[in-house]
Amino acid sequence: MEQDTNIPQHRKVYEILRSHITSGVFVEGDLLPSENELCTVHLVTRPTIRKALDRLANEGYIVRHQGKGSIVMGIPKGAGILSLTGTTSAIGQDNLTTHIIIKPEIRNWSEAFTFPLNKLEVESGCIYMERLRLVNSKPVFYDITMIPNINLSRFTSRNFENKSLFDILRKYYHIEVRGGEQKLLAIVADERLKDYFKVGSGHPVLQLNRKIETNRPGFSIYSQVFCNTDEYALYGTF
Amino acid sequence: MEQDTNIPQHRKVYEILRSHITSGVFVEGDLLPSENELCTVHLVTRPTIRKALDRLANEGYIVRHQGKGSIVMGIPKGAGILSLTGTTSAIGQDNLTTHIIIKPEIRNWSEAFTFPLNKLEVESGCIYMERLRLVNSKPVFYDITMIPNINLSRFTSRNFENKSLFDILRKYYHIEVRGGEQKLLAIVADERLKDYFKVGSGHPVLQLNRKIETNRPGFSIYSQVFCNTDEYALYGTF
DNA sequence: TAAAATTACTTGTAAATACAAGTGAAATAA
């Protein structure tokens, strides 16, 4: 199964400390054991410990202070909608309701919001859906999602009303987001958006085209999000 | 001038190699000199060289292959304006020209684009500047930058025409971007933006308010960027 | 009592050394 050997020590220490932070053994503000303490605990030398801490610091789990120690920062915040997690976590799930405009259905496609598709993606077709997201009962997001129809059994019959698409992909299909590309524009609302957002002519709308890459090689999710930023600006950290 | 001493060796090597990549001494696909060669050139030992290369690899300037060497990847695409590095690297420096609308000057401030300021920031005042960025001779970005006037000697007399603000902060003041927050909206161009972007009434414009945190605790850079996305969408990876 | 110095920690930098492991070309053997 897992080959303990072959995995470098600094990596093991990193994984252990990281899990201790994500699981709450250490919480924000805590002081990590000193490097020398970690040395004796993990039976390695300081450069090895420091390599593990380097990575944790780089990823934002800890902040190090000369003379004081390593301070735990907790799980690093994502970049909200502008980064990994999708619209749901950008707002806070409480006030977000979802209306399915077009239920997940299988369609043909040849390109996805200006992103080119590879041969397998084109041949497989896509699962297409449209959703309107309301924040405090006001329509704010209108999004079109296209997912290659590769190895996603029973996907179209699932319920997306109150669940995050990404949660479902992770839980049932072991698909996790790794990164992606996005293009951002400001446009004026067309007839459809005027209707959905209940706004007048010439209303500015933020458009976001995204290609979201996953841990499955060659499997990307494509989405186009329109956002009425009148009351809610798109917020993110980086 | 700047104190050579005090700057760690691995940092100096990093800066040198980085500048060699960004300035085109090494181009994409090139093989960097081997670690041992770099040792003899820079008169340091391998761990020091490796620390510099670690950072270059981490930031995407190079990719390392055991047994082969370090391959130059060029200037990392990064998340462009949506992430760390600012507008300059979002487009590719070649086609970007900068017009200074308001030269860096010291002003009073009490808030920064809806971001609240702490007491020290308010008391210190800010360095204020406005710039218009042209991509292929067309005005695309209009940005207002406000930097707390804390320990930035001779800052207002520096030249920002063709240099990245962040490069200057890093090189001369050892200030590095660590992360930040941003708010994104779509608006319609006001009189000023219509004038700068040479667009008509009702033209949609993307507005980006950012608070950019640095390695100096409590020292943040605030910027407001307006972007005409007619021809150039804001592009980023994550 | 209050300021200053000491001290015992912490992380930061750097060298010297050793071996493991991957790569690719040159030398060797079939």
Add this chain to the structure above:
DNA sequence: TTATTTCACTTGTATTTACAAGTAATTTTA
């Protein structure tokens, strides 16, 4: 000629050692 082996070179991991520099509590001194 072709397949194999060897070898020189690359980066990866890890230890040991040493000192610098920042922090904070303690001790000393005024």
